Amino acid sequence: xxxxxxxxxxxxxxxxxxxxxxxxxxxxxxxxxxxxxxxxxxxxxxxxxxxxxxxxxxxxxxxxxxxxxxxxxxxxxxxxxxxxxxxxxxxxxxxxxxxxxxxxxxxxxxxxxxxxxxxxxxxxxxxxxxxxxxxxxxxxxxxxxxxxxxxxxxxxxxxxxxxxxxxxxxxxxxxxxxxxxxxxxxxxxxxxxxxxxxxxxxxxxxxxxxxxxxxxxxxxxxxxxxxxxxxxxxxxxxxxxxxxxxxxxxxxxxxxxxxxxxxxxxxxxxxxxxxxxxxxxxxxxxxxxxxxxxxxxxxxxxxxxxxxxxxxxxxxxxxxxxxxxxxxxxxxxxxxxxxxxxxxxxxxxxxxxxxxxxxxxxxxxxxxxxxxxxxxxxxxxxxxxxxxxxxxxxxxxxxxx
Amino acid sequence: xxxxxxxxxxxxxxxxxxxxxxxxxxxxxxxxxxxxxxxxxxxxxxxxxxxxxxxxxxxxxxxxxxxxxxxxxxxxxxxxxxxxxxxxxxxxxxxxxxxxxxxxxxxxxxxxxxxxxxxxxxxxxxxxxxxxxxxxxxxxxxxxxxxxxxxxxxxxxxxxxxxxxxxxxxxxxxxxxxxxxxxxxxxxxxxxxxxxxxxxxxxxxxxxxxxxxxxxxxxxxxxxxxxxxxxxxxxxxxxxxxxxxxxxxxxxxxxxxxxxxxxxxxxxxxxxxxxxxxxxxxxxxxxxxxxxxxxxxxxxxxxxxxxxxxxxxxxxxxxxx
Numbered sequence: 001x002x003x004x005x006x007x008x009x010x011x012x013x014x015x016x017x018x019x020x021x022x023x024x025x026x027x028x029x030x031x032x033x034x035x036x037x038x039x040x041x042x043x044x045x046x047x048x049x050x051x052x053x054x055x056x057x058x059x060x061x062x063x064x065x066x067x068x069x070x071x072x073x074x075x076x077x078x079x080x081x082x083x084x085x086x087x088x089x090x091x092x093x094x095x096x097x098x099x100x101x102x103x104x105x106x107x108x109x110x111x112x113x114x115x116x117x118x119x120x121x122x123x124x125x126x127x128x129x130x131x132x133x134x135x136x137x138x139x140x141x142x143x144x145x146x147x148x149x150x151x152x153x154x155x156x157x158x159x160x161x162x163x164x165x166x167x168x169x170x171x172x173x174x175x176x177x178x179x180x181x182x183x184x185x186x187x188x189x190x191x192x193x194x195x196x197x198x199x200x201x202x203x204x205x206x207x208x209x210x211x212x213x214x215x216x217x218x219x220x221x222x223x224x225x226x227x228x229x230x231x232x233x234x235x236x237x238x239x240x241x242x243x244x245x246x247x248x249x250x251x252x253x254x255x256x257x258x259x260x261x262x263x264x265x266x267x268x269x270x271x272x273x274x275x276x277x278x279x280x281x282x283x284x285x286x287x288x289x290x291x292x293x294x295x296x297x298x299x300x301x302x303x304x305x306x307x308x309x310x311x312x313x314x315x316x317x318x319x320x321x322x323x324x325x326x327x328x329x330x331x332x333x334x335x336x337x338x339x340x341x342x343x344x345x346x347x348x349x350x351x352x353x354x355x356x357x358x359x360x361x362x363x364x365x366x367x368x369x370x371x372x373x374x375x376x377x378x379x380x381x382x383x384x385x386x387x388x389x390x391x392x393x394x395x396x397x398x399x400x401x
Numbered sequence: 402x403x404x405x406x407x408x409x410x411x412x413x414x415x416x417x418x419x420x421x422x423x424x425x426x427x428x429x430x431x432x433x434x435x436x437x438x439x440x441x442x443x444x445x446x447x448x449x450x451x452x453x454x455x456x457x458x459x460x461x462x463x464x465x466x467x468x469x470x471x472x473x474x475x476x477x478x479x480x481x482x483x484x485x486x487x488x489x490x491x492x493x494x495x496x497x498x499x500x501x502x503x504x505x506x507x508x509x510x511x512x513x514x515x516x517x518x519x520x521x522x523x524x525x526x527x528x529x530x531x532x533x534x535x536x537x538x539x540x541x542x543x544x545x546x547x548x549x550x551x552x553x554x555x556x557x558x559x560x561x562x563x564x565x566x567x568x569x570x571x572x573x574x575x576x577x578x579x580x581x582x583x584x585x586x587x588x589x590x591x592x593x594x595x596x597x598x599x600x601x602x603x604x605x606x607x608x609x610x611x612x613x614x615x616x617x618x619x620x621x622x623x624x625x626x627x628x629x630x631x632x633x634x635x636x637x638x639x640x641x642x643x644x645x646x647x648x649x650x651x652x653x654x655x656x657x658x659x660x661x662x663x664x665x666x667x668x669x670x671x672x673x674x675x676x677x678x679x680x681x682x683x684x685x686x687x688x689x690x691x692x693x694x695x696x697x698x699x700x701x702x703x704x705x706x707x708x709x710x711x712x713x714x715x716x717x718x719x720x721x722x
Contacts, residue, residue: 035678035681035682036681036682036684036685037628037630043678044678047677047678072670073670073677073678073681074666075666075681075684077628077631078625079625079626079628079631080615080619080621080622080623080625080626081417081615081626081628081631081632082631084413084417084618084619085413085417085663085666086666088409088410088413089410089663089666089667091406091409092405092406092407092409092410092413093406093407093410093667095403095406104625105528105529105623105625106529106621106623106624106625106626107625109529109531109619109620109621109623110619110620110621110623110626113531113535113619113620113621114535114618114619114620115413118538118541118542118545118546119409119542120542130528130529131528132528132529132531132621135531135532136531136532137532174518174519174527175518175527176527176528176529176623178527179521179526179527179528180527180528183521202519
């Protein structure tokens, strides 16, 4: 049995070694995501969106001198163990020139800290929202196409103050998304703007009833409940039970709460006092172009983080093209292809971008999920708007500053 | 695939195997020697990782520490903290037997995970702790991996030698006696409760050390790392496959399971493009299948527990029923 097992292990490795002689004309980028693990339901759509960008590149002339771009999928399992493992394989075995992903913040921190930063490979995550990622000592190699939770929380606090909200209670999901948003919101709303938060409480997901949490939150006399949670999950339960029992008059949500599930389940007529913040990317021309293209390959453009994943992969392709395929230059090139100056490039316009890069003209990618102008930390500011529920779904109330 | 890339990947795997081997050794003390079914490895792993992170990171506002100590102190602290946490847990839970202890320890690990996730003042909550210093971390990618591997190997060899010594010492024989026949051991005047607690604490301290090595290697630790799948059950599979009760078996099991776990992904990547995502699930299937096969055809593991003299005769006699 011992020998048999060794034989199997050895066989696997040999098969791997034999099979992985690369075709010369391929340029590879790693697409790391939480294929198995807690976000297994979200990951396939995100990876498909990234593969769409790869496909468009290849359809419109390929990368460099007509080489094929290949997206190598790796399973980061939404944890640091899987994240470092997948990143090590992508960088060392596949020889990728850049990494798109991983999806979860913990995996991003670990993969960047132990693999991509030491190896000098550019990494861009479509969904790692932890503020810790901003503070990495990354020598300019770590980027993201989704704003830090910190940014949205603060913008929402300022907008609510402008809109005249008074005393609020905050309920947030106890994970890095909910905690990050809630803390940023609290520090801006209370410390900077002098607002009042009467109750500030985390909740665990997946319970059948949150009435006791809500009763606790309602103490202190706030008329507004701010919910940082997901509108197709626990957030929906909380909102429903708060409405049923009349605990609060007004409701505010973060981008996770701007889900069609809320309208479908509760009915637009019951949501007159509900507003939610969300990236404005929601209505741009770029987004329409992405949505049409993604529908064309059978994807669901409303899938969460699909557009940021697409943007991350497309930006990576642009940066690789700009860097001439040299992996040590990709990170610097990433800054150049989306800094607000130059000829605008929209999703899918690979041919145009390729010609402009060849001619030495500056380009500026305007993505499906936002304009993605990176700051020195590789973060994007994000443009948010506050949405209310109208007769035709979500409608913009005001831009958030 | 370049040669240097392969070397880098092999180094990475060796480091991970070393870390997992420490966890498996810790479990071997608890399960292999003393027969304690601890299904809360992730909890002690986390205590060690976070303790070392807090001790060795520079001071940060808003959470406990950091104390900016040398990483060696962090690792010693990690062992002490994991042992200290294990003490009251063992005191209470070790009264349970086998599967009841497993249930209780799963619960304990979950409590530890939730505390870590919910106490920003202690552990920075769900965001975790980053910028943990990695010893020799600033000397280039491959060089720093080599340096870290040497450190991990040194720690592992030291742990192995010490545990192996204990195994062959009267202490080890006593533990096995308690495991195999508690009543007889008690009749011989052994303090069973105390000895079981001892084994539990030693094992937990090794798990804490493994956690600390993990955190420093990744330069960060987040609650996502305390996933029972990769921090508890994978370790169990390693020990069962390698051979519980055998320290070399524990290390071999860690190597075999991690290599299959990691390398199988490269193999499944050779499947056609359309299956790129689905193929990832084959890995989970492979590990499960392997465990089934081992339990069916070789329940004692690749390297079975070394038995001597009369014990061997009675053992094989008993097996023939």
